[in-house]
Amino acid sequence: MKRSKLTKEKQLKLIEHFVAGTTARTSSVLVKVNKTTASYYFLRLRELIFKYETEKEKEIFNGEIEVDESYFGGKRKGKRGRGAKDKIPVFGLLKRGGKVYVKIINNTTSTTLFGIIKQKVQPDSIVYTDSYRSYNILDVSEFKHFRINHDEKFAEEKNHINGIENFWNQAKRHLRKFNGIPKEHFHLFIKECQFRFNNKDIEKQLEIIYNLAKKELF
Numbered sequence: 001m002k003r004s005k006l007t008k009e010k011q012l013k014l015i016e017h018f019v020a021g022t023t024a025r026t027s028s029v030l031v032k033v034n035k036t037t038a039s040y041y042f043l044r045l046r047e048l049i050f051k052y053e054t055e056k057e058k059e060i061f062n063g064e065i066e067v068d069e070s071y072f073g074g075k076r077k078g079k080r081g082r083g084a085k086d087k088i089p090v091f092g093l094l095k096r097g098g099k100v101y102v103k104i105i106n107n108t109t110s111t112t113l114f115g116i117i118k119q120k121v122q123p124d125s126i127v128y129t130d131s132y133r134s135y136n137i138l139d140v141s142e143f144k145h146f147r148i149n150h151d152e153k154f155a156e157e158k159n160h161i162n163g164i165e166n167f168w169n170q171a172k173r174h175l176r177k178f179n180g181i182p183k184e185h186f187h188l189f190i191k192e193c194q195f196r197f198n199n200k201d202i203e204k205q206l207e208i209i210y211n212l213a214k215k216e217l218f
Helices: 009-022 023-033 035-055 110-120 133-141 162-176 183-200 201-217
Strands: 065-072 089-093 100-104 125-131 146-149
Touching: 009 023, 009 201, 023 035, 023 162, 035 162, 035 183, 035 201, 065 110, 065 146, 065 162, 089 110, 089 162, 089 183, 110 133, 125 133, 133 146, 162 183
Parallel strands: 065 125, 125 146
Antiparallel strands: 065 089, 089 100
């Protein structure tokens, strides 16, 4: 990755605005740089974050794990089936009290979802899902499976997937401000959401991104 021609001072200001969730367009005005320059710099930051998060994803989850799938983009409303047309499906796993892991998928079949769960979750862990049929395979697996039927209730004591659904809400709220994301860059944006969720402290985010940029961009 080529180093940026921006001064270090302007790069630091752009990093601060990036962490704050400011759009590139607004940041360009505040930092007094070209809009295209700010957009490109933010893209490079997302590429660094994607690499950083990908390198940390060998971690295996254990304990209590919530899993769910969601859809991003597109113009039609709806989560599954016909309403999911033109949307990008993303699968998510959240370790309660810990981190979230997301992966863009081609489909939501049991083969696809169970394959990811087997890669990321330690056997004998407790896996919480909703009543989507693709999770039926978990009933005869090496995992302890609990499901919540959202047609009846959203939580039954510890049986819920509120944590991963909270992540989806945060991610969609963050991405909505960009008024459309090119599909070729969506993988960068969703990993940015993962990074923000896993590093909730703003100062920690600044420290990590500054160190990444220091190696590649300054």
